[in-house]
Amino acid sequence: MIQITDVHKKFGRNEVLKGLDLSIGTGGIIAVLGPNGSGKTTLIKSILGMVLMDRGKISVMNKSVKTHWDYRKEINYLPQIANFPGNLKVKELMEMIMDLRQKPANSTELIQRFGLVPHLDKKLSNLSGGTKQKVNLVLAFMFDSPLIILDEPTTGLDPAALIQLKKLLEGERDKGKTILISSHILRFVEEMADEIVYLLEGKIYFQGPIKALKEKTGQNDFEHAIAAIAPKEDHA
Amino acid sequence: MLKILKYSFYDLMRSRWSYVYFAFYLILGFVLLFLNNDVPKAVITLMNIIIVLVPLIGTIFGVMYYYNSKEFTELLLAQPIRRSTIFMGQYLGVGLSLTLSLVLGLGIPFLLYGLLRSNAIWDFSLLLITGSFLTLIFVALAFNIAASNENKIKGFGYAVLLWLFLAVIYDGIFLLTLILFDSYPLDTFALIGSMLNPIDLSRTLILLKLDISALLGYTGAIFKQFFGTNLGLFISMAVLVLWTLIPVMLLKYKTQRKDF
Secondary structure, eight states: OEEEEEEEEEEEEEEEEEEEEEEESSSEEEEEOOOTTHHHHHHHHHHHHOOOSSEEEEEEEEEETTTOGGGGHHHHHHHSOOOOTTTTTTHHHHHHHHHHHTTBHHHHHHHTTTTTTTTSSSSSGGGGGGHHHHHHHHHSSBOOOOEEESSSHHHHTOOOHHHHHHHHHHHHHHOOOOEEEOOOOHHHHHHOSSEEEEEETEEEEEEEHHHHHHHHTSSSSSHHHHHHHHHHHGGG | HHHHHHHHHHHHHTSSHHHHHHHHHHHHHHHHHHHOOOHHHHHHHHHHHHHHHHHHHHHHHHHHHHHHHHHHHHHHSSSSHHHHHHHHHHHHOOOHHHHHHHHHHHHHHHHHHGGGGGTTHHHHHHHHEEEEHHHHHHHHHHHHHHHHHHHHHHHHHHHHHHIIIIIIIHHHHHHHHHTTTSOOHHHHHHHHHSSHHHHHHHHHHHHHHOOOGGGHHHHHHHHHHTTTTTHHHHHHHHHHHHHHHHHHEEEEEHHOOOOO
């Protein structure tokens, strides 16, 4: 599904990705983990073509990110910070994105699932952070695309919405979709992910199922296994 | 691109400031015409206002819109849309809605006054054309400045400085050089100098069209010779088009190579 070879990216002097190689197959939930500033968002934005890499190659469904733009038709993306044009209403925003993508969407079911019906006619600037995140989730899931990329999807969600999100993710996984999630919430990751990718200092430190990680580190607890994977000097 | 243009335009049309801008021109037009009762004089007064105000409003609106729509832009960038489409759409959305405010705001009072029956129609059209060009030019320049500065305050500062330079400081330097070197033949220099600044170029074009070039003295005669002809008009228009196209191309180049 996604092939990443030797990707480098610098922001000024700060080298964020240092020769990153990653291959992600089709189907399943893949969690991208790593400490703050390890390059998770940069990696995701590089896949989407929002951040332009300095060196290397990324291809999504055999289309190079650099030369094509229409591969984004196959991607649904949930940005980390849910910020939208403030003077639009929720309904208008959804209609606009549908109009721009020209793809069938099942927004009604998702709007009900996240309880957004009473908010549809409100302006986006008047919504709370959690409600904005729900709108964000509806936008990310309303199209039927084979690849779904979620950057910190749990931010600001209440428990009921979190349960709905998990159900939604399971449903999409059962449809054979590839779901890439970056998250800090280890319990969420442990529950949902089929495979984890651990990023540290711009490189992949570990890729594989959670079970393999536990075996490799000799830890039974997921949190401890994650802590044990990183070199010791990072945990001073 | 038309879709992005549509939404940007729609977004701006809902903002209060577009109406304030429109209403300002509307009132200005009515006051000048019905209190003055003299179309050529009204056109001159309008020119003096437009030449300074249009670039300023274009600059400020352009910078503000770019920074305010940052989130919207990021949302669009993740959609299957070309980058150039997104930014050109937004640019045209801002540029055209400002142009519309200007043309309608001034056009309506002039039409009501009976402009079509007066001789000033060409002078007035030229005023609107140069005003539209100035809007498009300064919005493009403002977008460029905003796209190269992540820091809003800095971007805003640079944009206002650019306006100040082209609207005021440039003239000062220009005048100073004319005085310093007045023992040399300066005709060509003066011509080129006024071509290089879109504000000066617009002012010269309108002044000469209004047949008050006598005010400009000897140089005015040379200017009249050049700008007064069809060739001069054509070249001036071409320069205004270049002034629009170059920043637009630059914006396209810049956004193509930017991380979001």
